[in-house]
Amino acid sequence: MSSEKNTILNHQExxxxxxxxxxxxxxxxVNEKELIIAGIDKNGFLLAKKLKANLDKISDINSMLCNVTIDKKTPLNSLFTSLTPEDYTNKSVILVDDVLNSGSTLIYGVRHFLEVPLKQFKTAVLVNRNHKKFPVKADFKGISLSTSLKEHINVNLSxxxxEAYLD
Incomplete structure (x- = not known):
């Protein structure tokens, strides 16, 4: 059995x-004083931390991290954030995940954050797979990639x- 990986993005990329x-x-x-960078638990949160570190180097925006935990089996009943709704009310929010596949994880995250008034809401992903079942898009994306439904993208940010590679 071959264990070759089809690399999509290497470390430098x-x-x-x-x-x-x-x-x-x-x-x-650019005109915001505060920004919430909300990463979906595991890889989305790791990506959010790396985005925050880069943003802190280039701007004076006060950015806060928020860890978003979603149970993908029962997403309506079990979405939790490390910040309270008061922490992100009337703020600009960026929801971050590593891979946008069907859009189900992002759409439940979007739904949660839209329960309070926000100044602005955007999404960011490292890899956009173009297999959306839900009307959600990535406002900021590292790469768009057309794949088959049987293929799986693994992202290692830990x-x-x-690396990001295709199985």
């Missing part, structure tokens, strides 16, 4: 994509070297 997305977020929020 991922770092470049993160930096570019951080600049896009800054350009979109240890270096970072």
């Amino acid at each position: 991922i770092q470049h994509k993160i930096k570019r997305i951080a600049y896009q977020i800054y350009e979109t929020n 240890k270096q070297p970072y």
